[in-house]
Amino acid sequence: MNEPLLQVRGLTVSYGGGSVAVDQVDLDVHDGEVCLVLGANGAGKTSLLRGIGGFAASERGRVRSGKVLIGGADVTGRPPRTMVGHGVVLVPEENKVFRTLTVGENLRAAPMTGDRGSRRELLDEVVSLFPFIRERMDLPAGQLSGGERQLLGIARALLLKPRLLMVDEASLGLSPIAVRKVFDSLHSLVAAKGMTLLIVEQNVRAARAIADRAHVMVSGTFALSGPAREVLESEQVRRTYLGLEV
Amino acid sequence: MLSLLVGALVLSAIYALVGFAWVLLRRTNGILNLATGAQLALGAFIFNQYATSWGLPWPVVVLGTLATVVALGAVTHWLIFRKLAGQPEFALVVATLGLASALKGLSSLTWGTEARVMREPVEGRVVELLDGVSTTLYGIFGLVAALVVFAAAHAFFRYSTTGIRMRAAAENSVLASQGGIAVDWVYVLGWAIALTAAAIAGIMYAYQTTLSFHGVDALGLRGIAPALVGGLTSIKGVIPGALIIGLAETFGVKLFGGSAQDVAAWVVILVVLLIRPQGLFGEKQVERV
Amino acid sequence: MTATEQLVKGTRERPAQAPLRRFAGPGAVALLVCVLPLVLQDYQLSLVNSALIAALGALALTVVMGFVGLVTAGNAALLALGAYGAAMGGAEMGLPFPVVVVGTVLAGGLVGLLAGLPALRVTGIYLAIATLALHFIVVFAFNEYQTQAVGSAGFFLPIATIGGLAIDTTFKWYVLLAIVVLFTWWMVQNLKRSKYGRAWMLIRDTPLAAASQGISLSTYKLSAFIISSALISMSGAFLAYSQQTVYIESFTLELAIQYIAMVIIGGMGSAGGAIAGAAFVILLPTILSRLIALLPPDMYAAGFLQQNLGDFQLIMYGTLVVVFLIWRPDGIAGLARALSTMFLPGRRESAKR
Numbered sequence: 001m002n003e004p005l006l007q008v009r010g011l012t013v014s015y016g017g018g019s020v021a022v023d024q025v026d027l028d029v030h031d032g033e034v035c036l037v038l039g040a041n042g043a044g045k046t047s048l049l050r051g052i053g054g055f056a057a058s059e060r061g062r063v064r065s066g067k068v069l070i071g072g073a074d075v076t077g078r079p080p081r082t083m084v085g086h087g088v089v090l091v092p093e094e095n096k097v098f099r100t101l102t103v104g105e106n107l108r109a110a111p112m113t114g115d116r117g118s119r120r121e122l123l124d125e126v127v128s129l130f131p132f133i134r135e136r137m138d139l140p141a142g143q144l145s146g147g148e149r150q151l152l153g154i155a156r157a158l159l160l161k162p163r164l165l166m167v168d169e170a171s172l173g174l175s176p177i178a179v180r181k182v183f184d185s186l187h188s189l190v191a192a193k194g195m196t197l198l199i200v201e202q203n204v205r206a207a208r209a210i211a212d213r214a215h216v217m218v219s220g221t222f223a224l225s226g227p228a229r230e231v232l233e234s235e236q237v238r239r240t241y242l243g244l245e246v
Numbered sequence: 247m248l249s250l251l252v253g254a255l256v257l258s259a260i261y262a263l264v265g266f267a268w269v270l271l272r273r274t275n276g277i278l279n280l281a282t283g284a285q286l287a288l289g290a291f292i293f294n295q296y297a298t299s300w301g302l303p304w305p306v307v308v309l310g311t312l313a314t315v316v317a318l319g320a321v322t323h324w325l326i327f328r329k330l331a332g333q334p335e336f337a338l339v340v341a342t343l344g345l346a347s348a349l350k351g352l353s354s355l356t357w358g359t360e361a362r363v364m365r366e367p368v369e370g371r372v373v374e375l376l377d378g379v380s381t382t383l384y385g386i387f388g389l390v391a392a393l394v395v396f397a398a399a400h401a402f403f404r405y406s407t408t409g410i411r412m413r414a415a416a417e418n419s420v421l422a423s424q425g426g427i428a429v430d431w432v433y434v435l436g437w438a439i440a441l442t443a444a445a446i447a448g449i450m451y452a453y454q455t456t457l458s459f460h461g462v463d464a465l466g467l468r469g470i471a472p473a474l475v476g477g478l479t480s481i482k483g484v485i486p487g488a489l490i491i492g493l494a495e496t497f498g499v500k501l502f503g504g505s506a507q508d509v510a511a512w513v514v515i516l517v518v519l520l521i522r523p524q525g526l527f528g529e530k531q532v533e534r535v
Numbered sequence: 536m537t538a539t540e541q542l543v544k545g546t547r548e549r550p551a552q553a554p555l556r557r558f559a560g561p562g563a564v565a566l567l568v569c570v571l572p573l574v575l576q577d578y579q580l581s582l583v584n585s586a587l588i589a590a591l592g593a594l595a596l597t598v599v600m601g602f603v604g605l606v607t608a609g610n611a612a613l614l615a616l617g618a619y620g621a622a623m624g625g626a627e628m629g630l631p632f633p634v635v636v637v638g639t640v641l642a643g644g645l646v647g648l649l650a651g652l653p654a655l656r657v658t659g660i661y662l663a664i665a666t667l668a669l670h671f672i673v674v675f676a677f678n679e680y681q682t683q684a685v686g687s688a689g690f691f692l693p694i695a696t697i698g699g700l701a702i703d704t705t706f707k708w709y710v711l712l713a714i715v716v717l718f719t720w721w722m723v724q725n726l727k728r729s730k731y732g733r734a735w736m737l738i739r740d741t742p743l744a745a746a747s748q749g750i751s752l753s754t755y756k757l758s759a760f761i762i763s764s765a766l767i768s769m770s771g772a773f774l775a776y777s778q779q780t781v782y783i784e785s786f787t788l789e790l791a792i793q794y795i796a797m798v799i800i801g802g803m804g805s806a807g808g809a810i811a812g813a814a815f816v817i818l819l820p821t822i823l824s825r826l827i828a829l830l831p832p833d834m835y836a837a838g839f840l841q842q843n844l845g846d847f848q849l850i851m852y853g854t855l856v857v858v859f860l861i862w863r864p865d866g867i868a869g870l871a872r873a874l875s876t877m878f879l880p881g882r883r884e885s886a887k888r
C-alpha cells in the first residue's frame with residue numbers, strides 16, 4: 001500500500017498547558033478511506049480532530065508533541081487556515097455555520113481557488129448535492145434546522161476542495177430523518193467523489209454503512225483499532241462503549 | 247432655532263464618523279479601542295503635515311494620508327494585537343490605553359501642543375443655506391463624507407466578498423479560520439477602515455474648529471457615546487446615536503454655555519448605562535446569574 | 536462544607552514554611568522601611584513619599600484590575616475626588632485631617648457605587664466606559680467649582696495635623712505614609728486570601744464556573760470596585776495634603792493611565808508588584824533625567840530629551856504597558872519570581888506552588 005494521506009504520530013493535545021485531552025495517538029488515513037472514531041463523551045475525539053485541523057492563536061488548545069503529516073509534509077501545529085491550504089478541512093462539532101450570515105453568504109465566505117469558471121462549476125455541483133440550499137439562499141443560517149446547518153457546514157467545507165474532510169459528530173442533536181439525510185450525503189460523497197473522510201460519530205448504526213476503519217477512543221488514547229466491520233461487531237464495543245443490546 | 251438644528255446636524259455627521267470607527271473595531275476586531283481619540287488626532291496631524299507643513303498638492307495629500315493611516319492600522323495589528331490573541335478582553339482594553347498614551351507622547355513630541363490652523367483647499371468658507379441660516383463649507387463636506395462612508399460601508403459589508411468575510415470573522419473567528427479565511431488580514435482591514443473613518447472625522451473637526459491634539463482627542467473619546475447609544479456593535483445604530491449626541495451637545499452648549507460641550511456626551515453615556523446599557527440596537531449582554 | 540466552600544477554601548491550606556523563609560520577606564521590607572530615611576536626602580525622601588502615595592492607589596487598583604480583571608479609567612477622577620474633598624473639607628470648612636480622610640474614603644466608596652452599579656450589570660468592558668464618563672464629568676465639575684471658588688491657581692491646604700501633631704516635615708510624612716501603605720498592603724493581601732478574594736479570582740479566570748457556583752458576579756465585582764474607589768479617593772486626600780495645593784490640571788486621563796501602568800508593570804494581581812510598579816513609574820522621570828544628565832551637555836540629543844521629558848514619559852509608560860501585556864502579563868513580580876527560581880535553586884520548590 002502506498003503512503004497514507006494523513007499520518008498522525010504520537011499526537012498529544014492539551015489545554016492551557018494543563019489537562020491532556022489526547023495522549024500519544026497514532027493514526028493513518030489512506031486516500032479514499034472512511035475512518036471512524038468512536039468513544040464516550042470527553043474521550044478526546046474532538047480534541048484529536050482539532051489537533052489535526054489546528055488551533056487558532058486565540059484558543060487555549062495546543063499540540064504539545066507528536067507529528068501530523070499530510071501527504072508526507074509535516075504540518076504539525078499549523079493554524080486552521082494553513083491546514084485548509086493543505087486540503088484538511090474540519091466541520092466542527094459546534095458552530096458549523098455563520099449564523100448571522102445568510103446561506104448564500106455562508107457559501108460566499110469560503111475562499112475558493114481556481115478560475116471563475118471552475119469556481120462556478122464547483123458551486124453548482126455542491127448546491128446540487130444539497131438542494132435545500134437553493135431555496136434558502138437568503139435566509140440567515142441561524143434560522144436553519146440542525147440538519148440543514150450540518151449540511152451547509154459540509155457544503156462550505158466542500159467548496160474548499162478538501163483532500164481530507166473531517167466531520168465531528170455529524171448526527172448530534174438531529175432527528176432520525178435528518179441523520180439519514182446527512183449520512184446519505186456523506187455516502188454519496190464517498191461513492192461519487194472518492195472523498196477521504198475522518199469522522200467522529202456516536203451513532204454507530206448510521207456510521208456503519210460508510211466506515212472502512214474504526215478506532216475506539218478512551219481517555220485520550222485508542223483502546224481498539226481495526227477494520228470497521230470487526231471493531232463495530234466486536235462484543236466489547238457493543239457492550240462497553242455503545243451501550244447496545246447484545 | 248433652525249440654525250441650531252443645522253449646527254447639530256453638522257456635528258452629528260462628525261460624531262457618526264467617529265462612532266463608526268468605534269463600532270467597526272469593536273465588531274470586527276473585538277476591541278474596545280480607547281485609543282480612538284489619539285488616533286483621530288494622529289490622522290488629522292498627518293494630514294496637516296502633508297497639507298500645511300509640506301504644502302503638497304491636494305491629491306497627494308489625500309492619498310498620502312490614506313496610505314499612512316492604513317499602514318498605521320496594519321502595524322497596530324501585527325505589532326500589538328496579534329500578539330495579544332487569546333488574552334482576555336481586559337488585556338486588549340488596557341493595551342489600547344497604553345497605545346493612547348504612547349501616541350499622545352509621540353504626537354506632542356513631533357508636532358507640539360499648540361493649536362494650528364490648517365491650509366484650506368477652497369476659499370469662501372461660509373455657505374448661506376436660507377435667510378440667516380448658514381454653515382461652513384466644511385460642515386457640508388463633513389455631512390457628505392459621513393453619508394458616503396455609511397453608504398459605502400453598507401454596500402461593502404452586504405455585497406462584497408471581502409465584506410462578507412469580515413462579517414464572518416467578526417461573528418466567529420475560529421470558524422472563519424477553519425473556513426480558510428485569513429483572519430489576520432481581516433483584522434488589518436478592520437484597523438485600516440476604522441482609522442480612515444477616524445482620520446476623516448478628525449480632519450473635518452479640525453477644519454471646523456482648529457487643529458489641536460487635545461481638542462480632537464477629546465472629540466474622539468466622546469465618539470464612544472453615539473456608538474454606545476447604538477449598541478456598540480451596530481453600525482446602523484450609530485446614526486441615531488450620533489443625532490442624539492449632536493443635539494444634546496448643541497443644546498447643552500446653548501443652555502449651559504460652552505463648557506457643556508465637554509460633558510454632554512458623557513452625561514448621555516451615564517444615562518444610557520442606567521436605563522438601557524445594551525443601547526438601541528445592541529443585543530442584550532446583561533450577565534445572567 | 537459545601538462544594539463551593541471547599542473549592543474556595545481549598546487553596547487556603549498552604550504547606551508550612553520554614554520559619555526563616557516565612558519571615559524573610561516581611562523582615563526585608565521592615566528593614567528597608569527603617570533604613571530608607573537614614574540614607575536618603577530630604578529631596579529623595581520626598582520622592583519616596585510620592586511613590587508611597589502612588590503605591591496606595593496602585594494597591595487599590597490591583598484589587599479591581601488584578602483580582603477581578605476589570606478595566607477602570609477613573610483613577611484620576613477618584614484621585615481628584617479625594618483631593619478636592621480634602622480641599623473642601625480641610626481648606627474651606629476647616630475640618631481636622633483625620634475627619635477629612637475618613638470623609639474621602641466614604642465619598643470614594645459612594646462614587647464607586649454610583650458609577651459601578653449601572654455598568655457592572657453588563658459585561659466587564661462597560662465599567663471602562665462608565666469610568667471614562669466619570670473621569671470627564673468629575674474633572675468638569677471640579678473645574679467649575681474651582682473657577683468659582685478660588686480661580687485657576689487652585690486650592691491651598693493647611694498642614695495636616697493628627698491629634699495635635701503637625702505633619703510638617705518630609706520625614707513625618709514618610710512615617711505616616713509608610714504606616715498607611717504597609718497597613719493597606721496587609722489588608723489587600725488578606726483580602727486576596729479571603730472568601731472575597733478567591734471569588735474575585737474565580738470570576739476573573741472562569742466566570743462560568745464562578746456563576747455556576749452561585750457567586751453573584753455583579754455583586755462581587757461591585758464590591759471590589761467600591762473598595763478600590765474608596766482607597767484611591769483616600770490616596771487623593773493624602774496627595775493633596777502632602778503637596779498642600781490642588782489644581783485641576785494635574786488630573787488628566789494620562790494620570791489615570793499611569794496608575795494602570797503601575798499595576799501592569801508591577802504584575803497584575805500581585806500586591807507587592809503594585810508597590811514595585813508604583814515606585815518604578817514615579818521614579819522613572821527622575822532616573823531618566825539623571826541618565827540624560829550623564830550625556831555630554833552640548834549634545835543636541837541631550838537637550839532635546841531633557842526638554843521633552845514629559846512626552847518621553849507618556850511614550851515609555853504606554854509602550855511598557857503594551858510590552859508587559861504581551862511579554863510578561865505577570866509583570867515585575869513574575870519576573871522576580873522567575874529570576875529567583877533561576878538563580879536560587881533552593882526556592883524552586885516554593886515557586887512552583
Ligand SMILES: Nc1ncnc2c1ncn2[C@@H]1O[C@H](COP(=O)(O)OP(=O)(O)O)[C@@H](O)[C@H]1O
Pocket residue numbers: 015016019020021039040041042043044045046047048060061
Ligand atoms: N477548550 C477546552 N479547554 C479545556 N479543556 C477542554 C477543552 N475542550 C475539551 N477539553 C477537555 O478535553 C477532554 C476531551 O474533550 P473532547 O475532545 O471534547 O472529548 P469528546 O469530543 O470525545 O467528547 C475533556 O476532558 C475536556 O474537558
Ligand SMILES: [Mg+2]
Pocket residue numbers: 045046047093169
Ligand atoms: Mg466532541
